[in-house]
Amino acid sequence: MKIEKIVEGNKTEVLLDGRLDTNAAAEFAKEMETILTPDLKELVIDMQNCGYMASSGLRIVVNAQKTMDANQGTLVLRNVPGDVMEVFDMTGLADLLTFE
Amino acid sequence: MADTLEKQLDIEADLDNLDLVLDTIEEILSGAGAGMKIIKACQLSVEELFVNIANYGYADAKEKPCSINIQAKCDDTKGNARIELRDKGLKFDPFAKEDPDITLKIKDRGVGGMGIYMTKNLMDSWEYKYDNENIVILEKSWNL
Numbered sequence: 684m685k686i687e688k689i690v691e692g693n694k695t696e697v698l699l700d701g702r703l704d705t706n707a708a709a710e711f712a713k714e715m716e717t718i719l720t721p722d723l724k725e726l727v728i729d730m731q732n733c734g735y736m737a738s739s740g741l742r743i744v745v746n747a748q749k750t751m752d753a754n755q756g757t758l759v760l761r762n763v764p765g766d767v768m769e770v771f772d773m774t775g776l777a778d779l780l781t782f783e
Numbered sequence: 784m785a786d787t788l789e790k791q792l793d794i795e796a797d798l799d800n801l802d803l804v805l806d807t808i809e810e811i812l813s814g815a816g817a818g819m820k821i822i823k824a825c826q827l828s829v830e831e832l833f834v835n836i837a838n839y840g841y842a843d844a845k846e847k848p849c850s851i852n853i854q855a856k857c858d859d860t861k862g863n864a865r866i867e868l869r870d871k872g873l874k875f876d877p878f879a880k881e882d883p884d885i886t887l888k889i890k891d892r893g894v895g896g897m898g899i900y901m902t903k904n905l906m907d908s909w910e911y912k913y914d915n916e917n918i919v920i921l922e923k924s925w926n927l
Contacts, residue, residue: 705895738898
């Protein structure tokens with residue numbers, strides 16, 4: 684999986700490209716450790732090119748939302764494909780996260 | 784037209800083999816006319832089980848044998864996949880655990896438990912049995 688990061692002040696946008704399986708999730712989690720700083724206010728995760736997400740990926744999104752809540756910031760999941768949306772739906776997360 | 788495709792992987796339960804497992808599922812199922820939605824459902828389900836075996840099934844054992852048999856059948860109107868995972872690790876029924884509470888708020892969410900719940904949601908049927916090894920059988924069908 685390719686992970687691209689665009690940082691602008693206290694806003695960061697992450698673009699995921701490929702299969703977010705357990706191996707990619709380990710890489711993504713490591714990347715998120717550097718992204719989720721206490722002064723981050725806006726985080727966007729763009730999933731347009733990520734049509735597959737295992738529970739390990741889901742866990743990273745939940746952790747990111749927890750951090751952004753603690754930061755009093757926002758997390759937006761952008762361009763989430765249908766198959767991935769279904770995973771958010773079936774795990775009860777669709778109503779707890781912000782999509783656009 | 785009726786067709787059966789089958790492949791057996793006899794591999795180590797190691798995350799280095801995850802790509803091989805996922806790619807083989809796609810190869811066999813797409814050969815039997817399954818669409819990407821069905822293929823991904825099977826890939827996700829097998830991934831969650833395989834990752835559990837790789838991470839917990841064998842504790843610190845040196846060898847971690849795991850067999851995955853992927854079979855897909857189709858005729859003119861419908862297709863069916865049957866995927867069997869076998870491992871000789873610790874006796875463990877992945878489906879025995881109570882389903883997670885999916886109504887929990889973000890702050891109350893723990894780290895695990897969702898993977899197998901996803902498998903249950905995505906598959907038509909799942910079965911666990913123990914016969915000197917852990918055996919899991921998943922099935923999923925589709926219309927053509």
